Amino acid sequence: MPVQLIGPWQNALEGAAAALCATVAMAAVSALALVLLDAGSVGSLWSLAMVLTAMSVGGSLSASSDVSADTGSMGGLASLFGGGGGMGPSMSGAADVMPLGVTLVGAVIFWIAFSWRLRQGRQRRFTGGELAVRAAGAVTAALVTLMIVAGLAQGSATVPASAMSRMGGTGAGQSAGGFGGGSDRLRELFGGGGGLGDLLGSGGGGGDLGGLMGGGGAGAEPMLTYHVSVGTAGLGAVLWVAVVLGAGCLISRRVRLPLGGALDGLRTAWGPSFSAVVRTTLVLAAVPMVALAIIGAVVGGRAGSAAGSALLLAPNALAVFLTLGVGSSWTAEVHPVQSDGGSNPLASLMGGLGGTGGMGGGRQPDRTEHLRSLSAGGWPLWLAALAVTGLILLACAHRAARATHPGHKLPLLPYRGPLAGHLGMAARFGVVTAIALGVAAWLVGASGRFGVSVFGSEMGGMQAELSGSVLRTVVFGLLVGGLAGFVGSLPTAALRGGRAAR
Structure with a gap:
C-alpha cells in the first residue's frame, strides 16, 4: 500500500506540537490542583x-x-526600622520540590502526541533522520515554552494569619488520621511546638515572628x-x-522505530x-490521582484539599513507599x-531567633524523623511497604517474563x-528495578528554607528537608x-513447558 511521506518541517512541527500539548496539560x-x-x-x-508547571520539570x-514598606499600621521592628534602604526586617525563602503528578501527566500526553504519527505508519518504519527531526522539534519547543512559563511564574502571595497561627499552635495532640502515632510525630515535626511554627507563629506571644515583624498589628499579613529560576527550568525541560x-x-508496543540491529535486540531483551x-x-x-480528584471536586472542603494535594504529590508518596x-x-x-551574634549586633542584643531567652523561647533543637520508625495501624510502615512492594514487583516480573522471548532470557554471564x-530474567529485571527506583528516589527528594533578616543579616530561620539514600535504593x-x-x-x-508437552 502507498505510504504518505512527510517532510522534515512537518516532522519538526509535530514534535513541537507534542511538547506544547504536554505543557498545556501540565x-x-x-x-x-x-x-x-x-x-x-x-x-x-x-x-x-x-x-x-515550571517546578514539575x-x-x-x-x-x-521586604516588609519595611508597610510599616504604617505595624509596630515592632517593622516600624522601628521602616526607613527603607534595607534597614527593616525582611523574609526570604526557597523551595526545591518536584510535583510528580504534574510531571507524569505531561509525560503521558507528550508521548501520545509525539508517537501518533509513528503509530499510523504501520506499512513502513520511520527513518532515523525523521525520528531525530521530530525529537529536535520537541526539545526546542519544550525548552522555549517552559522557559517562558518559568518567566511568567512570578508574582506575590499573602501568607494568611490563620496559616501562621496553625503552624505556631498545632501540636502533636491535635493531629489525627494518617499513620497513627507516626503521623503525629511528622505533624509535630513540621508544625508543632519547637518547629517551624514557633518561628512563624502569630499566636500572641511576644517572642514569635508576629511580635517581631508587626508587634501585634491588626490584620497585617506578610x-x-x-519567582522560578528560568535556567533550571530550561535544563530540566531538555532532560x-x-x-x-x-x-x-x-x-x-505499537510504534515502529528505526533503532537498528543492536538497539532492536536491546529493546527486545x-x-x-x-x-x-x-x-x-x-x-x-x-488511580488515586483520578479518584481523589473526582471525589474532591464533588465534595469540596477538606476532601477538595486532599484531592489537590493528591494531584500534585501522589506519585511522590508512591515513590517513597516503594x-x-x-x-x-x-x-x-x-x-x-541560628543567627551569628558576632556579625549582627542586634541579633546579639536580642538573643537571635531561636537563641536563648525572649524571642525564640529557647534554643530550638534539630528535629529528625526516620520514616522507617513510623507505624500504620500498629504495624511498622516499612513492613507494610515491603509486602506491597514485593507483590507489585512479582506481578511485574511475571508479566515481563511472559512478554520476553525465550531466546532473550539468556543470562549476561556465560552460564x-x-x-x-x-537467571537472565533476574539480572535484567533487577537492573531495571534498580534504575527505576533510584531515579524515583532522586526526584522525590525535597528541601525548603525560610529566614528572617534585619540590617541585611540573617537573624534566624528554619530549613526543612525530605531525603532518601539513592545509592542504598539502587543496591537494594x-x-x-x-x-x-x-x-x-x-x-x-x-506454563510454557506444560503447553509444549501437550
Whole structure:
C-alpha cells in the first residue's frame, strides 16, 4: 500500500506540537490542583499554576519579602526600622520540590502526541533522520515554552494569619488520621511546638515572628514575592523530553522505530521488564490521582484539599513507599538556622531567633524523623511497604517474563545451565528495578528554607528537608528486583513447558 511521506518541517512541527500539548496539560492539572486547594485566596491562580508547571520539570522556587514598606499600621521592628534602604526586617525563602503528578501527566500526553504519527505508519518504519527531526522539534519547543512559563511564574502571595497561627499552635495532640502515632510525630515535626511554627507563629506571644515583624498589628499579613529560576527550568525541560522519549521507545508496543540491529535486540531483551515496571507504576499513581480528584471536586472542603494535594504529590508518596519497601532509608528533618551574634549586633542584643531567652523561647533543637520508625495501624510502615512492594514487583516480573522471548532470557554471564533463563530474567529485571527506583528516589527528594533578616543579616530561620539514600535504593532495588525476577519467571517456564508437552 502507498505510504504518505512527510517532510522534515512537518516532522519538526509535530514534535513541537507534542511538547506544547504536554505543557498545556501540565498547566491545566496545576490549575485544577490549585483550585481544589483554594489557592486563589492567597495569590493569582495563573502565576501559581505557572510556578507548579515550571517546578514539575525541575525549576527551583525563590521567595522574598521586604516588609519595611508597610510599616504604617505595624509596630515592632517593622516600624522601628521602616526607613527603607534595607534597614527593616525582611523574609526570604526557597523551595526545591518536584510535583510528580504534574510531571507524569505531561509525560503521558507528550508521548501520545509525539508517537501518533509513528503509530499510523504501520506499512513502513520511520527513518532515523525523521525520528531525530521530530525529537529536535520537541526539545526546542519544550525548552522555549517552559522557559517562558518559568518567566511568567512570578508574582506575590499573602501568607494568611490563620496559616501562621496553625503552624505556631498545632501540636502533636491535635493531629489525627494518617499513620497513627507516626503521623503525629511528622505533624509535630513540621508544625508543632519547637518547629517551624514557633518561628512563624502569630499566636500572641511576644517572642514569635508576629511580635517581631508587626508587634501585634491588626490584620497585617506578610506578602511574599516569588519567582522560578528560568535556567533550571530550561535544563530540566531538555532532560525531561530526553527521558520521556527514551522510556517511550523502550516500552512502546505499537510504534515502529528505526533503532537498528543492536538497539532492536536491546529493546527486545530489556523492553518487557522496563515496560512492566513503568506501566504498573503509572497505573498505581494515576488511580488515586483520578479518584481523589473526582471525589474532591464533588465534595469540596477538606476532601477538595486532599484531592489537590493528591494531584500534585501522589506519585511522590508512591515513590517513597516503594523505595521504603526495598530497604531505602527516608528522613524528614527540620533544622533551625541560628543567627551569628558576632556579625549582627542586634541579633546579639536580642538573643537571635531561636537563641536563648525572649524571642525564640529557647534554643530550638534539630528535629529528625526516620520514616522507617513510623507505624500504620500498629504495624511498622516499612513492613507494610515491603509486602506491597514485593507483590507489585512479582506481578511485574511475571508479566515481563511472559512478554520476553525465550531466546532473550539468556543470562549476561556465560552460564547455559537449566536455570539460565531464570537467571537472565533476574539480572535484567533487577537492573531495571534498580534504575527505576533510584531515579524515583532522586526526584522525590525535597528541601525548603525560610529566614528572617534585619540590617541585611540573617537573624534566624528554619530549613526543612525530605531525603532518601539513592545509592542504598539502587543496591537494594537490584537485589530485591533480581529476586522478584527469578521467582516471577518460574511460573512462566512451567506454563510454557506444560503447553509444549501437550
